[in-house]
Amino acid sequence: MASRRRGGTTPLELYRERLRESPRCGECGYTDEGGEWQTAYRERRLVYRHVCPRCGAIERRVFRLNGEN
Numbered sequence: 001m002a003s004r005r006r007g008g009t010t011p012l013e014l015y016r017e018r019l020r021e022s023p024r025c026g027e028c029g030y031t032d033e034g035g036e037w038q039t040a041y042r043e044r045r046l047v048y049r050h051v052c053p054r055c056g057a058i059e060r061r062v063f064r065l066n067g068e069n
Ligand SMILES: [Zn+2]
Pocket: 025, 026, 027, 028, 029, 030, 052, 053, 054, 055, 056, 057
C-alpha cells in the first residue's frame, strides 16, 4: 500500500486512487480484474458505477465535489 503524504493531494485524487483497484462486487464478492468504473458527473457529484459481469449487480460510489460531508 502506498501511503505517501503529499500536501497537494486533493480528496478527489485520493478517491480516484482508491478506485484504481479492481472493482469488487458487494453482492457475490467477485473481483473484476482489470475492470473499470464508469464515471458520470451530475449535480456536483461524481458517480462511479460498475456492473458485475458475474451477477449483474451494480456497485456505486458517490463522491461529492462541493466539500460537504
Ligand atoms: Zn456480483
